[in-house]
Amino acid sequence: MKFTRRDxxxxxxxxxxxxxxxxxxFAAGEDEIAAFTGGAAIxxxxxxxxxxxxxxxxxxxxxxxxxxxxxxxxxxxxGNPNPGVCTFNFGPLAGAQYGSTRIRLSKTQTVxxxxxxxxxxxxxxxxxxxxxxxxCGG
Amino acid sequence: xxxxxxxxxRVPSSAAAGEVITIKxxxxxxxxxxxxxxxxxxxxxRSIINRFTCDFNGQNVIDVTLEPAISTNPYFxxxxxxPEAGTYTFTWYDDDGSVYTDTKDIAIG
Numbered sequence: 001m002k003f004t005r006r007d008x009x010x011x012x013x014x015x016x017x018x019x020x021x022x023x024x025x026f027a028a029g030e031d032e033i034a035a036f037t038g039g040a041a042i043x044x045x046x047x048x049x050x051x052x053x054x055x056x057x058x059x060x061x062x063x064x065x066x067x068x069x070x071x072x073x074x075x076x077x078x079g080n081p082n083p084g085v086c087t088f089n090f091g092p093l094a095g096a097q098y099g100s101t102r103i104r105l106s107k108t109q110t111v112x113x114x115x116x117x118x119x120x121x122x123x124x125x126x127x128x129x130x131x132x133x134x135x136c137g138g
Numbered sequence: 139x140x141x142x143x144x145x146x147x148r149v150p151s152s153a154a155a156g157e158v159i160t161i162k163x164x165x166x167x168x169x170x171x172x173x174x175x176x177x178x179x180x181x182x183x184r185s186i187i188n189r190f191t192c193d194f195n196g197q198n199v200i201d202v203t204l205e206p207a208i209s210t211n212p213y214f215x216x217x218x219x220x221p222e223a224g225t226y227t228f229t230w231y232d233d234d235g236s237v238y239t240d241t242k243d244i245a246i247g
Contacts, residue, residue, distance in 0.1 A: 060209045077207055081173055084205040088216075091198025095158030095217035099200070102209040104171065135209075 029076055029083035036074050036087075036114060037122050046123035047073065047115040053128070058105040058135030067115035067123065070097040074116075079109025104135035143167050147228055149242040153220045161192065161199075164213045165230055165238065171206035187212055187238075189231040195224040220244060 033042075047067035055061040065073045065088065075085040088099040097115070105111070112126045145165040153159050165187065172184025186206055192199040199218045218226070223246045230238040 080207050082206055085207040086205055087203040089201040089203070091193075091200060093194050093197050093199045093219050093221070095219040098217050099202070100213075100215035101202075102213050104207045104209050 029078040032074075032076060032083055033114060036116070040120075040122055042114060042122040042124045044124055046070075046117065047113055047125045049075075049111065049113040049125040049127050051111050051127040051129050054130045054132070055105065056132045058107070058131040058133055060102045061105050061111075061129060061131075061135070062100065062102050063111060064098070064100040065113045065115070065125075066096070066098045067113075067117075068097055069117050069119075070115040070123075071118050072116045073097065073099065074114045075103070076112045076114070077103065077105055077109060078112065080104070080106045085111075105129060105131045106134045107131055143230075143232075143236070143238055145228060145230065145238050145240040147226075147240050147242055149226055149244055151243075152245040152247050155220065155222060155246050157220050158217050159220055159244075160215060160217055161226070162213070162215045163190070163192075163228055163240075164211060166211050167230075167232075169206070169208060169210045169212060173206070185233050187230045187232050190214060191229045192216070192218070193227045193229075194218060194220075195222070199226075220246070222246065 050064040067073055072089040074087045076083050077085050085103050090097050108130045110126050110128050115123045148162040150159050170185040174182050188204050190202045200216050226242045228240045
């Protein structure tokens with residue numbers, strides 16, 4: 001197959017568009033993180049995220065977050081069309097800074113939990129979940 | 139429109155003062171994500187529950203912001219401290235403006 005000038009331009013444009021796609025989702029996730037932390041540095045201890053290693057059905061993936069001393073925990077799925085999943089805000093009567101729910105994942109990806117501690121610091125935990133059937137419909 | 143929305147909550151009927159209990163909640167709701175298309179290719183508009191709160195005698199226990207990535211029939215499990223006998227109020231806020239509530243009493247003993 002011979003590449004003409006026009007072909008080359010088309011291929012280059014296609015490759016650029018493909019490369020941009022995950023970048024855009026990632027950038028949206030970065031925005032969510034920045035909005036939550038206000039740009040503060042994020043530590044990596046103090047929060048635990050429990051998620052299955054393999055989820056056969058991306059429609060209901062059980063996840064658990066636990067961060068003693070946190071005031072709120074945000075859960076993100078950076079590979080989803082919208083990265084936000086949910087934010088737990090703990091009130092004065094919360095028995096433990098713990099929450100468990102079921103989420104949708106569109107594909108194999110890393111799920112991230114960011115906890116905001118009472119002293120204003122942040123902690124992060126991530127877990128890779130392999131998804132067999134995506135949960136966003138088509 | 140969300141139809142047949144039924145909240146279900148499990149709270150122990152009694153606890154010791156100061157004890158930490160586990161509360162489980164489930165509400166039947168389609169949680170339409172706004173990503174799916176129907177058979178003729180048009181996007182089904184988003185219709186989800188966007189906020190869930192639990193209060194005990196007027197004091198907040200947990201306040202959760204939900205996004206479309208929460209599964210159909212949103213389930214939450216969390217822990218609450220019981221300072222005295224009283225009533226738990228659970229509230230779900232729908233995108234369409236509906237508010238669903240459920241209450242559960244707890245005794246000390």
